Amino acid sequence: MKLPFFIARRYLFAKKSHNIINIVSLISVVGVGVGAMALIIVLSVFNGFEKLILSLFDAFNPDIEITVNEGKSFRMSDISVEEIKNIPGVLYIGEIIEESAMISYRNRQHLVKMRGVSNDYFNITGIDTMIVEGDIILEEGNRDYILLGQGVAYMLNSSIHDIRNFHTIYVPKRGRQAVINPAQAFNASSNFASGVFGIQSEFDMEYIIVPIRLARSLLEYDEEITSLFISLEPNANHSRIQKSITNIVGDKYVVKNRLQQQDFLYKIMRSEKWAIYLILSFILLIAAFNVVGSLTMLVIEKSKDVRTLWFLGADKKLLKRIFLIEGILISIGGAFIGLLLGALFCWIQMEFGVISLYSEGSFIIEAYPVAMNFTDFILVSATVIIIGVVTSLFPVKNISALVSKKS
Numbered sequence: 001m002k003l004p005f006f007i008a009r010r011y012l013f014a015k016k017s018h019n020i021i022n023i024v025s026l027i028s029v030v031g032v033g034v035g036a037m038a039l040i041i042v043l044s045v046f047n048g049f050e051k052l053i054l055s056l057f058d059a060f061n062p063d064i065e066i067t068v069n070e071g072k073s074f075r076m077s078d079i080s081v082e083e084i085k086n087i088p089g090v091l092y093i094g095e096i097i098e099e100s101a102m103i104s105y106r107n108r109q110h111l112v113k114m115r116g117v118s119n120d121y122f123n124i125t126g127i128d129t130m131i132v133e134g135d136i137i138l139e140e141g142n143r144d145y146i147l148l149g150q151g152v153a154y155m156l157n158s159s160i161h162d163i164r165n166f167h168t169i170y171v172p173k174r175g176r177q178a179v180i181n182p183a184q185a186f187n188a189s190s191n192f193a194s195g196v197f198g199i200q201s202e203f204d205m206e207y208i209i210v211p212i213r214l215a216r217s218l219l220e221y222d223e224e225i226t227s228l229f230i231s232l233e234p235n236a237n238h239s240r241i242q243k244s245i246t247n248i249v250g251d252k253y254v255v256k257n258r259l260q261q262q263d264f265l266y267k268i269m270r271s272e273k274w275a276i277y278l279i280l281s282f283i284l285l286i287a288a289f290n291v292v293g294s295l296t297m298l299v300i301e302k303s304k305d306v307r308t309l310w311f312l313g314a315d316k317k318l319l320k321r322i323f324l325i326e327g328i329l330i331s332i333g334g335a336f337i338g339l340l341l342g343a344l345f346c347w348i349q350m351e352f353g354v355i356s357l358y359s360e361g362s363f364i365i366e367a368y369p370v371a372m373n374f375t376d377f378i379l380v381s382a383t384v385i386i387i388g389v390v391t392s393l394f395p396v397k398n399i400s401a402l403v404s405k406k407s
Contacts, residue, residue, distance in 0.1 A: 004318060004321040004325050005325055008326040025298075028291045032388070033334040033341070035287045035338065037341045037345070038283075039277065039280045041342050044370045045368055046276065047371035050269050050273070052369045056199055058125075059130050062094075062125060063232040064229075066228040066254070068252065068254070089232050090230060091123070091233055092120045092124050092230070093231075094118045094119075094124045096115065096212075097116035098227065099113070099215070099219055101170060101171045102169070104156075105167050106165055108155070108157060112208050114171070114207075114210055114218075116213075117138070130199050131147075131196070133195060133196040137195070139211050144210065145193065146210045146214075147196070150198035151201060151206070152206070153193075167192065168189070169189050169214075171188075172185060173185055173186060174220045187218045188218075284384065285390075291391045292394050294330065295395035299323055306319055327392025331389075331392075339380060349370045350370050353366060356368075
């Protein structure tokens with residue numbers, strides 16, 4: 001293996017008799033490098049957006065969520081909550097009641113998801129950092145307040161400073177009741193809004209947050225809840241704790257981590273990332289065909305060397321390996337340069353935000369987010385090397401014909 005590598009390295013750096021070969025070789029390295037750089041930059045940008053979107057969901061979703069497998073609600077007494085609290089790494093456990101409702105303000109109405117939360121909810125989630133207007137006040141003595149999603153507030157044209165008009169929540173009464181007046185089929189509560197939160201459009205257009213006692217009153221619940229939210233210590237082993245909780249609650253309940261709570265969105269982001277990877281890999285494959293041209297011309301130029309090695313006892317396998325290694329070295333050189341430049345570009349974007357997001361209105365970030373993963377560098381390197389080997393096989397086949405012709 002040392003001899004083919006030694007000769008291939010000499011061919012790579014030695015001056016060629018025809019300047020066009022040097023130019024084509026340089027174009028091959030640049031083409032592979034640009035393709036590798038584009039791959040690592042795009043994958044890193046996707047990582048950045050993925051990290052950003054998941055962080056937004058983290059502000060609304062807990063580390064672990066427990067829901068019932070069948071039905072809508074369950075009782076706290078049905079679960080060994082104390083046993084869950086004693087699991088190392090568990091910080092807070094909060095009760096949640098979530099149900100569809102209608103909210104009205106003045107002459108406007110909007111369908112929402114009402115989330116009734118216990119006092120530990122703000123310790124479990126990061127929604128307190130997402131308040132865009134007002135304060136986080138849900139209970140003040142016997143008075144209940146609500147938090148509106150930014151989209152809900154927009155649809156209602158609502159103002160948290162309006163002390164003359166309430167926000168009224170309507171929830172259908174439990175059971176089937178024959179009523180003459182449709183209004184009697186709903187439980188209603190009129191409350192002031194204390195604040196507005198802005199997380200992500202999907203949440204902002206759907207959710208309002210209310211005290212759990214208000215949710216129980218509207219839904220005519222006693223001890224029932226729809227889910228348990230659990231917060232874990234920062235360095236806790238999430239998978240181990242999730243497995244321990246699953247063993248405690250049994251098959252009647254579903255225990256989900258953060259990603260599983262947004263499983264559909266996460267799969268979409270993953271599939272989009274892989275689709276872009278395949279498209280750019282195909283473009284890289286096209287760019288790598290410059291290697292074919294470079295090696296073909298090199299094989300023709302070194303025909304005398306090939307004949308000499310053949311007469312000295314080199315077999316076809318050795319001769320093919322020389323030029324195959326030559327193509328791999330071109331690919332590795334291009335990959336190294338591309339990954340280095342891609343990493344440099346990503347670092348500059350992470351530190352200085354050179355390329356901004358151009359969008360109307362305000363956005364949560366000003367520049368494209370970037371997050372570099374070591375596995376992406378391994379993936380891109382492997383992709384470039386595989387493409388380099390595949391494209392190098394075509395001109396190497398000409399060695400057999402060349403040797404046969406010279407013999």
